[in-house]
Amino acid sequence: MADLTAPPELQSAIKALASLSRKAKGSILFRRGDPGIGVFLILEGEVSLTLEGRASVYPQRKLGKGAIVGLPATLSNGAYSLGAEVSEDAELAFLSRQDFVEMLAKDPNLCLEAMNLLGHEIASIRSALVSHRENKSGSVRMRG
Numbered sequence: 705m706a707d708l709t710a711p712p713e714l715q716s717a718i719k720a721l722a723s724l725s726r727k728a729k730g731s732i733l734f735r736r737g738d739p740g741i742g743v744f745l746i747l748e749g750e751v752s753l754t755l756e757g758r759a760s761v762y763p764q765r766k767l768g769k770g771a772i773v774g775l776p777a778t779l780s781n782g783a784y785s786l787g788a789e790v791s792e793d794a795e796l797a798f799l800s801r802q803d804f805v806e807m808l809a810k811d812p813n814l815c816l817e818a819m820n821l822l823g824h825e826i827a828s829i830r831s832a833l834v835s836h837r838e839n840k841s842g843s844v845r846m847r848g
Contacts, residue, residue, distance in 0.1 A: 708767060708771045708772070708821065708824055708825050708828060709769075709770035709771055710745065710770055710771065710772045710817070710821055711817045711820075711821070713813065713814065713817060714772075714814055714817045714818060714821070715745060715770060717807055717811070717814055718743070718745045718772070718797055718799050718804075718807075719745065719747075719797050721799055721803050721807060722745065722797035722798055722799040722803075723797070723798050723799075724747070724795065724796070724797050724798075725795070725796055725798065726793070726794070726795050726796075727749075727790045727793070727794050727795075727796060728790065728793055729790055729791060729792055729793050730789065730790065731789065731790040731794075732787070732788070732789050732790075733751065733773065733774070733788040733789065733790065733796075734774065734784045734787065734788050735756065735784070735787045736755065736756050736783075736784060736785060736786055736787045737783050737784065738783060738784050739777075739783055739784075740774060740776075740777025740778045740780065740781065740782055740783060740784055740801060741778075741800060741801055742774065742778055742798055742799050742800040742801045742803070742804060743772050743773065743774045743775055743778045743798070743799050743801075743804055744772070744773040744774055744788070744796045744797070744798050745770075745771075745772050745773075745796065745797040745798075745799070746767060746768060746769055746770065746771050746772075746773065746794060746795075746796060747769065747794075747795040747796060747797055748769060748793075748794060748795040749768070749769075749790065749792045749793050749794025749795060749796075750766050750767065750768050750790070750791045750792035750794065751766070751767050751768075751771070751773050751788050751789065751790055751791060751794060751796075752764050752765065752766050752767075752788070752789050752790075752791040753765045753766075753767065753773070753786045753787070753788055754786060754787050754789070755785075755786055755787070756786075756787045765828075766791060772821060773788050774788065775818070775821060775822055775825060776822060776825065776826075778801045778804055778805075779805075779818070779822060781801065
């Protein structure tokens, strides 16, 4: 499971403004290409991120408690680049893009935490892609 847990201060701020919901295993949060309407904070359970129909290009990633799903699309005001499906019954906090951006604008520390988390997510995606490609090609890269 990828460790993209949001800092406690960011989690608390999202929970204070978000709407809470329970989703059953198999529920789709969003599909690749859907407009980025907001972020989901995983309070309990697990969510899988996939590049739908392209597992050979991008491996499935599972996120658990404390992770924020949909951050890149929400911050860029773009489309979700991956699909998100509940892989284990979950309790989620949803915060719309507008409310999320307004929350960040009011508190520079939260904004910094969100940017740091985004950086970790990008690094994690790159690492997963490199690892997946190396495993698929059979090449092994030594890290020193």
